[in-house]
Amino acid sequence: xxxxxxxxxxxxxxxxxxxxxxxxxxxxxxxxxxxxxxxxxxxxxxxxxxxxxxxxxxxxxxxxxxxxxxxxxxxxxxxxxxxxxxxxxxxxxxxxxxxxxxxxxxxxxxxxxxxxxxxxxxxxxxxxxxxxxxxxxxxxxxxxxxxxxxxxxxxxxxxxxxxxxxxxxxxxxxxxxxxxxxxxxxxxxxxxxxxxxxxxxxxxxxxxxxxxxxxxxxxxxxxxxxxxxxxxxxxxxxxxxxxxxxxxxxxxxxxxxxxxxxxxxxxxxxxxxxxxxxxxxxxxxxxxxxxxxxxxxxxxxxxxxxxxxxxxxxxxxxxxxxxxxxxxxxxxxxxxxxxxxxxxxxxxxxxxxxxxxxxxxxxxxxxxxxxxxxxxxxxxxxxxxxxxxxxxxxxxxxxxxxxxxxxxxxxxxxxxxxxxxxxxxxxxxxxxxxxxxxxxxxxxxxxxxxxxxxxxxxxxxxxxxxxxxxxxxxxxxxxxxxxxxxxxxxxxxxxxxxxxxxxxxxxxxxxxxxxxxxxxxxxxxxxxxxxxxxxxxxxxxxxxxxxxxxxxxxxxxxxxxxxxxxxxxxxxxxxxxxxxxxxxxxxxxxxxxxxxxxxxxxxxxxxxxxxxxxxxxxxxxxxxxxxxxxxxxxxxxx
Numbered sequence: 001x002x003x004x005x006x007x008x009x010x011x012x013x014x015x016x017x018x019x020x021x022x023x024x025x026x027x028x029x030x031x032x033x034x035x036x037x038x039x040x041x042x043x044x045x046x047x048x049x050x051x052x053x054x055x056x057x058x059x060x061x062x063x064x065x066x067x068x069x070x071x072x073x074x075x076x077x078x079x080x081x082x083x084x085x086x087x088x089x090x091x092x093x094x095x096x097x098x099x100x101x102x103x104x105x106x107x108x109x110x111x112x113x114x115x116x117x118x119x120x121x122x123x124x125x126x127x128x129x130x131x132x133x134x135x136x137x138x139x140x141x142x143x144x145x146x147x148x149x150x151x152x153x154x155x156x157x158x159x160x161x162x163x164x165x166x167x168x169x170x171x172x173x174x175x176x177x178x179x180x181x182x183x184x185x186x187x188x189x190x191x192x193x194x195x196x197x198x199x200x201x202x203x204x205x206x207x208x209x210x211x212x213x214x215x216x217x218x219x220x221x222x223x224x225x226x227x228x229x230x231x232x233x234x235x236x237x238x239x240x241x242x243x244x245x246x247x248x249x250x251x252x253x254x255x256x257x258x259x260x261x262x263x264x265x266x267x268x269x270x271x272x273x274x275x276x277x278x279x280x281x282x283x284x285x286x287x288x289x290x291x292x293x294x295x296x297x298x299x300x301x302x303x304x305x306x307x308x309x310x311x312x313x314x315x316x317x318x319x320x321x322x323x324x325x326x327x328x329x330x331x332x333x334x335x336x337x338x339x340x341x342x343x344x345x346x347x348x349x350x351x352x353x354x355x356x357x358x359x360x361x362x363x364x365x366x367x368x369x370x371x372x373x374x375x376x377x378x379x380x381x382x383x384x385x386x387x388x389x390x391x392x393x394x395x396x397x398x399x400x401x402x403x404x405x406x407x408x409x410x411x412x413x414x415x416x417x418x419x420x421x422x423x424x425x426x427x428x429x430x431x432x433x434x435x436x437x438x439x440x441x442x443x444x445x446x447x448x449x450x451x452x453x454x455x456x457x458x459x460x461x462x463x464x465x466x467x468x469x470x471x472x473x474x475x476x477x478x479x480x481x482x483x484x485x486x487x488x489x490x491x492x493x494x495x496x497x498x499x500x501x502x503x504x505x506x507x508x509x510x511x512x513x514x515x516x517x518x519x520x521x522x523x524x525x526x527x528x529x530x531x532x533x534x535x536x537x538x539x540x541x542x543x544x545x546x547x548x549x550x551x552x553x554x555x556x557x558x559x560x561x562x563x564x565x566x567x568x569x570x571x572x573x574x575x576x577x578x579x580x581x582x583x584x585x586x587x588x589x590x591x592x593x594x595x596x597x598x599x600x601x602x603x604x605x606x607x608x609x610x611x612x613x614x615x616x617x618x619x620x621x622x623x624x625x626x627x628x629x630x631x632x633x634x635x636x637x638x
Contacts, residue, residue, distance in 0.1 A: 037075070088119075092107070108124065125157075141160060155174065167485060221252075243384065283308060356380040374632050377411060395420045416620055447474075465585045477507040
């Protein structure tokens with residue numbers, strides 16, 4: 001846990017010392033107390049004030065003398081059981097020593113005994129957030145803001161509210177933080193506001209907010225990642241401008257190290273297995289894991305030595321399983337690009353594979369150093385990285401038809417012979433239920449995608465479908481739907497297109513993933529958003545027997561559905577334009593026997609298709625790696 005002491009810079013971001021800033025009345029309220037500390041020779045020091053004793057304890061704590069610091073805090077509490085600093089910083093010490101429950105109880109007690117101390121409320125909120133206790137974190141941040149609405153507290157509260165889907169209040173917290181912070185220090189606040197706006201579906205405002213942040217700190221790679229990611233959601237993108245924005249990222253962060261000797265690479269390739277390293281922040285319960293885990297399990301261990309470089313300290317069941325699949329696991333969280341590049345070179349990695357692109361917590365700056373002779377981006381991001389140090393991007397001919405797509409990438413495109421990804425469903429997936437329309441007497445359409453994909457243009461087309469199919473309903477589900485502002489935004493657009501609120505149902509977050517999948521048993525037909533198609537959501541819908549109507553876009557982000565339906569053998573569900581998309585959905589809704597048959601056979605169709613043939617896909621992927629390596633070493637003409 002990162003916290004502040006009385007003499008350290010305050011966590012509020014003011015630059016003042018904590019003792020003169022966030023301490024406030026309460027932490028050491030009451031008449032001055034003194035205490036004599038034990039000395040090394042068994043004697044006791046002259047009596048000193050509690051505040052000085054706390055300072056000494058913190059100094060010992062910072063220099064690794066946890067036992068000495070703990071003794072001082074406990075001596076103070078023996079005299080004054082409610083002493084705020086002693087309670088709180090003893091809690092911090094317990095957290096550092098791995099005693100989570102004791103840490104929680106001590107810090108919680110400090111906040112209850114001294115509810116008006118900003119330092120306790122703010123840092124306790126951070127501790128609860130780190131511990132996964134979101135409700136307690138939000139409550140503590142609210143109390144900190146009530147004491148003093150400083151930008152850092154408003155920003156933290158807004159971030160927490162965003163994570164639970166309270167987007168309206170989150171956006172307001174972010175705006176207040178920006179108003180209270182000097183502009184030259186507000187870049188990150190603009191970025192956080194942009195993330196909330198994106199989840200609200202307000203893409204124009206989100207892009208404007210990020211651009212305001214980049215105007216302050218143009219070399220902020222995290223903000224630039226978010227900017228590029230957001231551009232993919234635009235309804236009518238200028239592909240040339242989007243590509244140029246990605247190229248600008250490359251111009252900023254392409255700084256390759258001296259390359260390895262190709263002759264040595266050529267010799268090594270004939271003597272040992274090919275070493276492949278996967279870099280990702282998402283070796284956990286995340287959509288990327290659904291696709292990479294089966295590949296790691298199926299890799300040919302006789303020909304490939306696999307390494308995983310995890311940029312996330314979070315560990316869950318997925319992490320544990322994935323870690324067990326690879327012989328070499330490296331945690332690179334909080335390690336510099338240069339340090340990780342050196343690690344990769346020591347590991348002798350031949351092909352380094354990025355699984356995140358411009359998504360949260362990616363390590364593209366690492367790839368800008370070119371620590372491996374062949375670098376590949378795949379799976380986690382639907383566009384170019386913009387890096388000239390990235391050699392290849394893995395795709396297929398459906399998602400990126402030869403021609404124009406190649407001109408919009410700094411990488412060379414490697415088109416897989418069938419599909420560019422392979423899906424593994426949840427082991428405890430619910431059974432596919434009967435067609436809901438048979439019971440309901442009406443057709444229910446559904447989309448469970450990230451709301452940022454549900455642009456006003458998408459809603460306008462969906463409204464046409466609902467009006468074409470009498471009595472039909474539309475279910476929208478994701479965490480953003482919990483926000484009243486998002487609900488009002490959606491309903492107002494549907495109303496403009498003549499669709500009443502009663503035809504729309506919005507569902508927020510639910511419990512375990514199995515319960516999320518179970519909700520597909522209330523949906524007859526899935527509607528894929530555009531231009532940013534679903535990927536995991538489409539696979540899950542199909543797995544649960546829900547056919548998906550898709551619209552063919554002009555670039556990868558809008559052609560994932562084309563790849564999925566083509567590989568599934570259902571090209572008739574691909575609309576060539578919005579009118580065709582509406583007609584396909586309306587015809588399918590009118591053909592209940594066809595819907596019933598599709599639902600009954602979709603899961604088996606998925607299993608029999610390239611979309612779930614893990615061994616075949618992995619062999620194709622390994623062939624790609626081998627050919628890329630041959631091209632690098634000159635064993636085969638490029």
